[in-house]
Amino acid sequence: MEEGIYLQLLRFLKLFFIPSLLAVGSSLFFPSFIKTAVLKAQSPSSERPFILPFAGEAGPSTWLLAQPYGNTVGAFRQRHTTYAGSGGIHFGVDLAAPCGTPVIAMADGVVFAVDTLRFGSAPHNLMIDHPNLGYATFYGHLLEKPSTKPGQFVKAGDVVALSGDPAETCFGRPHLHFEIRDLAHVRKYNPVTLVQADWDNMALAGAFSQAFQYDLNEPRKWQYLDGQPEASAGGPLLNEFANPWPPDYPANTRQITPLQSDLTARCALPSRPVASTPTSLDPSRQENATPSSLRMLTTGGCCTQPFWSPDARHILFIDRPSPARPAAIWAVSADSPEAGPYLFSEYIGFYTSDLSYRIVLQGKTTFIEELACPAGPARKRWSVPAGGQLVTISPGRARMAWQISNENLPAERRTAEIWVANLDGSEAHIVAKLARGSVLGWASDEVLIVSGRENLGAREQVLWALSLPDGNRLELARSDRLRGESISPKGTWLVYSILLSQERDQNGVWLVRTDGSQRRQLPKTLFGSYRWRDDYRLLVIPLRPTATFHEMWEFDAQNGTARALTNVETTPFKVTNNDWVVAPDGHSIVFVSALDHNLWLLALPE
Incomplete structure (x- = not known):
């Protein structure tokens, strides 16, 4: 070590x-x-004998992790089509990179096949055997046919190919797909356990399909980068879950819970011991982050994709602690985690941020439920004309929006209809048709933030603020490689990333006011993972590819200043799979730890 x-x-x-x-x-x-x-x-080399297929470090102008190996949500939704041939999971790793990025051999080996498309990943591919290791490596979506020949010996680090784009445009989905297989080229292994790299650092930026699908019968199964199953070419589906979350589209028809008459009793949280809040968890008393800023919340590798109760007192997560307990939303107290997890809500669903409304998908019907208490039973329920699509509700709960596109088409060939209606479902109408379009969220009840291209052949993606009263679209950002859009809590600012653009000086993290009046680029050193702390302060975990621990920074969108909130010497923490969330009051974050896979709380200085 x-x-x-x-x-x-x-x-x-x-x-x-x-x-x-x-x-x-x-x-x-x-x-x-x-x-x-x-x-x-x-990460001993004896256990991880392979190097990454790109030389140099990950970054906004070089290459980035795009999709990890395993049971990602994206792979699950395509388990009967794109990924049906190898168990229904994403059986390799995708690294986003500009076309023409040199691809290197991951270990010493012998070329087995060139452009053998029965292995997949068109338009060009390459298979290298590594007899001394007992594995083979596969490289797909290459720009051109590799010049290597079957039987040719290659050394680790030799350039063997150039990365390309499965859409063959170099502005559609440019990335390298690579796999680690057995020498029979049938079994496929998780590269996270075999490649010398810090995957938790790599996961901080760039990924487009990173979260893992839940099996609600076993919600902790296959939820970590290093805990994904092996796959086999031609093998059975591994993820044909009877009770998946998120649900399939169209969502499986399930019995909707009847409206409850006794809402008060069903809204009462279980009584928990309430401990006085330790000084270390009171951000108002801290001038700097200290060792006591960190606190373990759960044990036993529990759990992933946490979120907060609206009052910032409870950390919520999907779990099924034992076969005798239900799959549900469980919680742990931020003030007294030693009391242990407890059942918070039986209703797993799509919620507004304040947990006051729940969107329920039943086949091709979308329902909205007004709740009696946060994530609790429904007080009212009504259907809306969204056709089983998920809707996003405006901040004042006046409107909702959704998109409809043909998901059977490749992303580069889809045109989306953007729909808006009143919250009760009335006055539903199309407000825009956008090539490769999507709804990003609401800046206000009157302004919708959308993304799209001017036509299917356009190279650049555009972010617009769409005014509903007059239909005008205000351009907020434009680039060939936009990612990571997020609207601040009150809708004043929009943060986004430009990644791997040909205009290298544009690559990085950007902020723009949603009225278009101001724009800032964050310092290059603050490229990484980000979340909003409040309406103008952005929290950032910078991408440091070789860092042992992570750092937390804050960037002020109003005055353009940045400050470090933690120091690895006193507050060493590390997030796995970019899985962290900010408390509604901005005083702390909860993250899944890379060291033990438990939930931890990090209190932040003001």
Whole structure:
């Protein structure tokens, strides 16, 4: 183990593990925690014999992780089509890169096949066998036929191909798809466990299909980058779940819960011991992040994709703690996590941010439910003319919007109809038809933020603020590679990334006011993962490809200043799979830890 990694790991254990061990009151966490942390830090080459297929570090102008291996939501939705031939999961890794990026051999080996399209990943591909390792590597969606010949020996790091685009346009979906197979070229393995790379760092930016699909019968199954199943060419579907979440489209028809008469009783949260809030969790008393800013919330590798209750007192997540307990929304108290998780709501669904409305999809019918309490039983329910599509509700709960497009077509050939209606479903009408279009969200009840292209042949994606009263569209941003759009809580600002653009000086993170009056680019050093803290402050975890721990920064959109909120010397933390969320009051975040796969709370200084 490198000395720097060892010292940082030791510092983490001294500062956080021993105190949390005492708080939890059990020594059972020690062996698994140490083992996980050491394996993550060491990544020994004997266990990870491959290098990445691109030389140089990931970044906004070089290459980025696009889709990891495994049971991603995107793969699940295409398990009967694109991914049916290998178990229904994404059986490789996608790295986004400009066309023509040199592809290197991941280990010493012998070329087995060139442009053998029965292996897939057109327009060109390459298979290299590694007999000494017992594996083969596959490289797909190449720009041109590789010049290598079957039987040719290659060394690790040799340039063997150029990356391309399955759409063959170089502005559609340019990326490299690579796989690790057995020497029979049938079994497919998770590259995360075999390639020397820090995957949690790579996951901070660029991914377009990163979350993993839930099997609600076993919600903790296959939820981590390093915990995905093997696949086999021609094998059965691994993810034909009886109870998936998110649901298929059209959603499986399920019995809708009848409206309840006794709403008060069903809205009462279970009584929990309430501990006084420790000083370390009171951001108003902190001038700088300190070791006590971190607090373990769950144990046993629980859970992923957390979110907050509107009052910022409970951290919520989907789980089924045991076969005897229901798959539901469970919670842990931010103030007294030692009390353990408890059932928060039986209703898994799509919610507004304040948990006051729930969108229910039943076949090709969309229902909206007004709730009696956050994520609770429905007080009212009505259908809306969205045809089983998910809708987004405006901040004042006056309107809703949705998009309709032909999902059987490749993304580069889709035209979306953008629909708007009143919340009760009345006055539904099309407000725009956009090539490769989508609804991003609401800036206000009167302004909808949308994305699209001027036509299907256009190279650039455009972000518009669409005024509903007059139908005018205000252009907010334009680039050939827009990603990561997010609207600030009150709709004043829009953040987005430009990635891998030919105009390299434009690559990075940008902010624009939704009225178009102001625009800023964040410093290049702050490229990475971001979330809004409030309407003008953006939290950023910078992408540092070789960093042992992560840092939290804050950028002020109003005055353009940045400041560090944490220091790895005193607050070493690491997020796995970019899975973190900001509390509604902005005082803290919750993240899934790369070191133990548990939920942790990080209090933030004001």
